[in-house]
Amino acid sequence: MPRVSTDQLAARRRQILDGARSCFADHGYEGATVRRLEQYTGLSRGAIFHYFRDKEALFLALAEQDATRMADVVAEQGLVQVMRDLLDSARTPGSGPDGDAGDRSWLGTRLEVSRRLRTDPEFRARWQAHSGALTAATRARLERQAAAGALRDDVPVPVLAQYLELVLEGLVSHLAMGLPAGDLDAVLDVVENGVRATSHTR
Amino acid sequence: MPRVSTDQLAARRRQILDGARSCFADHGYEGATVRRLEQYTGLSRGAIFHYFRDKEALFLALAEQDATRMADVVAEQGLVQVMRDLLDSARTPGSGPDGDAGDRSWLGTRLEVSRRLRTDPEFRARWQAHSGALTAATRARLERQAAAGALRDDVPVPVLAQYLELVLEGLVSHLAMGLPAGDLDAVLDVVENGVRATSHTR
Numbered sequence: 001m002p003r004v005s006t007d008q009l010a011a012r013r014r015q016i017l018d019g020a021r022s023c024f025a026d027h028g029y030e031g032a033t034v035r036r037l038e039q040y041t042g043l044s045r046g047a048i049f050h051y052f053r054d055k056e057a058l059f060l061a062l063a064e065q066d067a068t069r070m071a072d073v074v075a076e077q078g079l080v081q082v083m084r085d086l087l088d089s090a091r092t093p094g095s096g097p098d099g100d101a102g103d104r105s106w107l108g109t110r111l112e113v114s115r116r117l118r119t120d121p122e123f124r125a126r127w128q129a130h131s132g133a134l135t136a137a138t139r140a141r142l143e144r145q146a147a148a149g150a151l152r153d154d155v156p157v158p159v160l161a162q163y164l165e166l167v168l169e170g171l172v173s174h175l176a177m178g179l180p181a182g183d184l185d186a187v188l189d190v191v192e193n194g195v196r197a198t199s200h201t202r
Numbered sequence: 203m204p205r206v207s208t209d210q211l212a213a214r215r216r217q218i219l220d221g222a223r224s225c226f227a228d229h230g231y232e233g234a235t236v237r238r239l240e241q242y243t244g245l246s247r248g249a250i251f252h253y254f255r256d257k258e259a260l261f262l263a264l265a266e267q268d269a270t271r272m273a274d275v276v277a278e279q280g281l282v283q284v285m286r287d288l289l290d291s292a293r294t295p296g297s298g299p300d301g302d303a304g305d306r307s308w309l310g311t312r313l314e315v316s317r318r319l320r321t322d323p324e325f326r327a328r329w330q331a332h333s334g335a336l337t338a339a340t341r342a343r344l345e346r347q348a349a350a351g352a353l354r355d356d357v358p359v360p361v362l363a364q365y366l367e368l369v370l371e372g373l374v375s376h377l378a379m380g381l382p383a384g385d386l387d388a389v390l391d392v393v394e395n396g397v398r399a400t401s402h403t404r
Contacts, residue, residue: 028317108320114313115230117379118306124380159388166389170372177319178326186361187368194396 013051016041017065020058025105029059029112056123059113062106064130071137079138079164080192083171087184090175107176138164142195152197160195167191215253218243219267222260227307231261231314258325261315264308266332273339280347281340281366282394285373289386292377309378340366344397354399362397369393 004012019041023032026040032055034045041048052058070082090104117124139161145151151160171184221243225234228242234257236247243250254260272284292306319326341363347353353362373386 105320108316111313111316111375114310114375114379117381118310119380121380128381155388155392159385159392162385163389163392166372166376166386167369168372169375170368170370173313173316173371173375174368177316178321178323179319179330183361183364184368186357187365190357190361190365190396194392 012043012047016043016048016051016058017062019043021062021106024059024062024109029055029109029116056126059109060126060130063110063127064133067131067134071133074134074137074141078141078192079134079168080188083168083188083191084185086168086171086175087181087188091181104175104178107172108178111173111176135161135165150197151195164191164195214245214249218245218250218253218260219264221245223264223308226261226264226311231257231311258328261311262328262332265312265329266335269333269336273335276336276339276343280343280394281336281370282390285370285390285393286387288373288377289383289390293383306377306380309374310380313375313378337363337367352399354397366393366397 020032020037023036023040027033027036034048034055037048037055037058038045048058052061070079073082073085086107113127117127139157142151142157142161142164146153146157151157174184175181222234222239225238225242229235229238236250236257239250239257239260240247250260254263272281275284275287288309315329319329341359344353344359344363344366348355348359353359376386377383
């Protein structure tokens with residue numbers, strides 16, 4: 001009998017992640033039971049937990065997937081573009097990467113785990129490790145921009161990076177709660193200009 | 203028999219709110235059962251729900267209490283000062299207004315209701331009504347600053363107000379998740395200077 005190829009393993013892993021993302025979006029973290037995860041992924045619990053140790057590991061893998069995707073956009077276009085993309089996808093429900101209910105519901109799931117993050121230091125450490133790709137990409141891009149003279153030079157790069165990440169957290173929270181997008185494009189313009197060299201006196 | 207005075211009614215209402223805040227902070231929204239609310243307030247369910255229709259009304263009253271307190275600070279010192287105060291209270295656990303576990307746990311409770319906000323438009327409308335005092339105070343202060351020439355004049359005041367509120371949402375989310383305060387003071391300096399007239403070219 002032929003062994004399962006690496007491609008097949010990766011495809012199976014992707015199938016689980018896609019199904020789990022929709023399941024979390026539709027039912028939240030607590031509501032994503034093993035039975036529902038089976039339904040959404042089309043796989044048995046045995047298969048699912050062969051790839052992921054437990055529901056927490058599945059959730060963190062999705063957070064890591066997000067961070068990696070966002071880090072790709074950051075490297076090319078910056079963190080503000082990530083925010084603009086989030087804003088767009090919140091405006092067009094159903095446009096989620098997997099054709100599911102959109103990013104908004106998934107963002108809500110992320111907020112739901114806030115209690116866990118707050119009360120469980122180990123979980124928080126794992127969460128931070130999984131979202132580290134985004135922080136690294138943001139800093140790297142800002143460093144490149146600073147070297148090119150495109151960045152304001154009166155504030156250290158790590159502070160600017162944390163500033164952008166804080167705005168991203170605000171946007172995630174805002175959209176996840178279903179609050180109106182309103183003037184947020186103009187707000188993001190303020191944020192973007194706020195880190196650039198040209199909009200500030202020397 | 204003497205009738206209960208208005209002062210006594212207000213004191214009783216405050217007693218319920220103080221107890222409920224600690225209960226939500228310790229047990230989260232779902233975990234704040236009627237039995238626990240009785241324990242934390244020292245009152246019977248009959249007394250509690252004489253003052254507040256249900257747990258949701260109690261939660262929203264606490265949100266309104268926050269918004270009103272913050273609005274007072276905003277009127278005097280601006281929304282960035284509200285953020286600095288949040289940062290301080292997150293750094294000193296146990297310094298919550300009621301000597302409870304601090305603001306952080308309560309902020310976490312707010313994030314926990316994100317799912318409810320997302321999926322229940324009526325609840326969202328009530329939430330927004332209860333937090334409206336903060337938005338109104340923020341706009342009013344910015345209008346005063348604009349009239350005094352202290353504000354950048356290249357961005358409309360409503361956009362600046364939404365910008366500050368978005369950063370506040372990010373800070374609430376960040377602190378509620380127990381993430382490190384890090385360089386956030388310096389980040390708030392960037393935010394504060396970003397709305398002022400002096401830090402921008404004309």
